[in-house]
Amino acid sequence: MTRIKFDDQFFESENDETVLHTLLRNNQQVPYGCKAGACQCCLMRSLENTPSEKSQVGLKDTQQKQNYFLPCICIPENDMTIELPNTGATWLESEVIEKKPLSENVIFLKLKSKEPLAFFAGQFVNLKNEAGVIRSYSIANIPNSTHELEFHIRILPNGQFSRFVADELEIGMLLSVSHAQGSCHYVEGKSEQSLLLVGTGTGLAPLYGIIRDALENHNHIGKIHLFHGSRDASGLYFEDKLREMEKNHSNFHYTPCLSGEVKSRKYTKGRANQIALEKFIKLDRWRVYLCGQPDMVLQTKKMAYMQGASLKEIYTDAFLS
Numbered sequence: 447m448t449r450i451k452f453d454d455q456f457f458e459s460e461n462d463e464t465v466l467h468t469l470l471r472n473n474q475q476v477p478y479g480c481k482a483g484a485c486q487c488c489l490m491r492s493l494e495n496t497p498s499e500k501s502q503v504g505l506k507d508t509q510q511k512q513n514y515f516l517p518c519i520c521i522p523e524n525d526m527t528i529e530l531p532n533t534g535a536t537w538l539e540s541e542v543i544e545k546k547p548l549s550e551n552v553i554f555l556k557l558k559s560k561e562p563l564a565f566f567a568g569q570f571v572n573l574k575n576e577a578g579v580i581r582s583y584s585i586a587n588i589p590n591s592t593h594e595l596e597f598h599i600r601i602l603p604n605g606q607f608s609r610f611v612a613d614e615l616e617i618g619m620l621l622s623v624s625h626a627q628g629s630c631h632y633v634e635g636k637s638e639q640s641l642l643l644v645g646t647g648t649g650l651a652p653l654y655g656i657i658r659d660a661l662e663n664h665n666h667i668g669k670i671h672l673f674h675g676s677r678d679a680s681g682l683y684f685e686d687k688l689r690e691m692e693k694n695h696s697n698f699h700y701t702p703c704l705s706g707e708v709k710s711r712k713y714t715k716g717r718a719n720q721i722a723l724e725k726f727i728k729l730d731r732w733r734v735y736l737c738g739q740p741d742m743v744l745q746t747k748k749m750a751y752m753q754g755a756s757l758k759e760i761y762t763d764a765f766l767s
């Protein structure tokens with residue numbers, strides 16, 4: 447049994463329990479989002495022992511050296527004394543300027559940040575509502591001078607944040623937005639390189655931003671192949687925009703895939719990742735982007751590597767929840 451000292455109180459952790467879980471079980475008010483080591487909302491600092499390597503994955507070298515760690519993926523091996531970072535996360539106020547349905551369970555949300563927010567298309571931000579609920583969402587547009595951010599938000603039946611977006615969030619209301627994070631974005635240079643992008647559901651959001659960035663801002667001339675997967679046609683919510691993009695850019699190719707019943711020849715039957723990897727067997731020198739459902743992302747990353755893609759050229763965003 448290990449003991450966690452936080453805010454001058456001691457908490458006993460149960461077997462295999464993360465530090466975050468111990469704190470929440472004891473009704474401590476600490477920030478968190480994904481609970482899976484992706485969003486970095488829960489960042490804390492250990493004041494005694496060096497935290498486990500695993501709990502520091504994705505943090506900057508300087509943060510690691512100062513014993514910062516992610517309590518949501520830290521199972522303590524020794525007693526710990528911890529504190530919230532005194533730097534505090536910087537949140538920018540943003541106003542909802544557009545909200546509309548993209549499909550039965552996906553909402554398009556446009557925010558206007560009151561201050562400039564630097565980002566690469568494809569990165570994600572954490573959104574926080576007034577109740578303090580924080581979740582990560584990928585930015586679906588490209589950087590612009592009006593500080594606008596676009597999101598595709600899938601509504602889960604009992605999802606705390608997504609239901610808030612669907613039922614309560616209105617135009618004119620404010621949300622807090624974190625700085626942009628993540629390495630899943632277009633990388634300048636190698637404009638002749640072939641790009642393979644695979645996304646399921648709202649995994650399309652970052653991919654759409656990346657493709658626009660490649661074509662509109664970087665004049666990417668290599669082939670760009672997007673495979674978007676959904677169970678049924680209603681989930682292919684950007685079909686018209688992507689077909690239009692295909693008409694305007696001869697190097698862009700869009701393959702909408704349906705894992706459920708296929709009623710039209712416009713769609714390819716099967717899972718987007720399998721169809722993509724069967725079509726492109728050799729991925730040496732390709733750049734690969736994988737976004738959406740975590741199992742799909744992990745499995746496809748392994749397969750893409752086995753089919754020749756370099757791990758350095760595989761960019762992923764697993765929508766952990």
Ligand SMILES: Cc1cc2nc3c(=O)[nH]c(=O)nc-3n(C[C@H](O)[C@H](O)[C@H](O)COP(=O)(O)OP(=O)(O)OC[C@H]3O[C@@H](n4cnc5c(N)ncnc54)[C@H](O)[C@@H]3O)c2cc1C
Pocket residue numbers: 480484485570581582583584585597598599600601602603604605606607608609648649651652763764765766767
């Ligand atoms: C880096 C990153 C980027 C992301 N980008 C996006 C994005 O662009 N768009 C987007 O929509 N989401 C995105 N997500 C996911 C998002 O952060 C939230 O996890 C998601 O919106 C759910 O939050 P919630 O508060 O609505 O649900 P929560 O209250 O957190 O509930 C989630 C729970 O719902 C359960 N669940 C999962 N799927 C289903 C289902 N089909 N039916 C019923 N229950 C289910 C899960 O088991 C989980 O326990 C991203 C996540 C990460 C980590």
Ligand code: FES
Pocket residue numbers: 477478479480481482483484485486487488489516517518519
């Ligand atoms: S809650 Fe810990 S990293 Fe997201």
